[in-house]
Amino acid sequence: MKQIEITSKIDVYSYDELSEIDKKLLKEARKACDLSHSPYSHFKVGCAIRLQNGQSVIGANQENASYPVCICAEGVALSNASMQYPNTAIDTMAITIKTPTNSSNSPVAPCGVCRQSISEYENRYNNNIRLILQGETGDIYILNSIKEILPLGFGASDLIAK
Ligand code: THU
Numbered sequence: 001m002k003q004i005e006i007t008s009k010i011d012v013y014s015y016d017e018l019s020e021i022d023k024k025l026l027k028e029a030r031k032a033c034d035l036s037h038s039p040y041s042h043f044k045v046g047c048a049i050r051l052q053n054g055q056s057v058i059g060a061n062q063e064n065a066s067y068p069v070c071i072c073a074e075g076v077a078l079s080n081a082s083m084q085y086p087n088t089a090i091d092t093m094a095i096t097i098k099t100p101t102n103s104s105n106s107p108v109a110p111c112g113v114c115r116q117s118i119s120e121y122e123n124r125y126n127n128n129i130r131l132i133l134q135g136e137t138g139d140i141y142i143l144n145s146i147k148e149i150l151p152l153g154f155g156a157s158d159l160i161a162k
Pocket of ligand 1: 110
């Protein structure tokens with residue numbers, strides 16, 4: 001029997017340690033929370049994407065009375081990027097939240113479905129996407145690729161018979 005160990009690398013920053021462009025992107029994500037339609041969970045998620053052409057797009061979670069129809073902030077932002085800037089790779093995504101109690105200071109990471117969507121985008125343009133994650137306040141996690149939190153991810157290459 002052999003064993004494989006998979007580890008993740010996450011850099012932890014304070015807000016003041018961020019570069020100016022990362023601060024700007026995180027601010028855009030925070031502002032995007034205000035566009036959340038979340039009357040059911042009251043959990044506002046905002047996402048801002050910086051593309052490799054320097055442009056940015058945003059997304060916020062859009063809920064539905066039929067709960068499974070909800071679209072996550074990351075999904076909205078990725079669709080926005082794909083529609084507005086086709087053929088352009090993503091450099092960085094910032095994700096943050098606003099809650100009614102303003103009390104969560106731990107970073108929120110993308111859900112499993114969003115991890116898969118981000119992974120597809122990495123594979124599509126063959127480039128890693130940096131992720132900046134923050135709660136309402138507190139530590140900021142920076143990951144250099146979704147692979148850090150989606151080990152053994154499924155992708156197009158798995159569909160090819162080997
Ligand atoms: N949500 C996101 O927007 N992104 C995630 O990665 C996790 C969850 C949203 C979906 C729903 O509107 C609310 O957060 C509560 O689950």
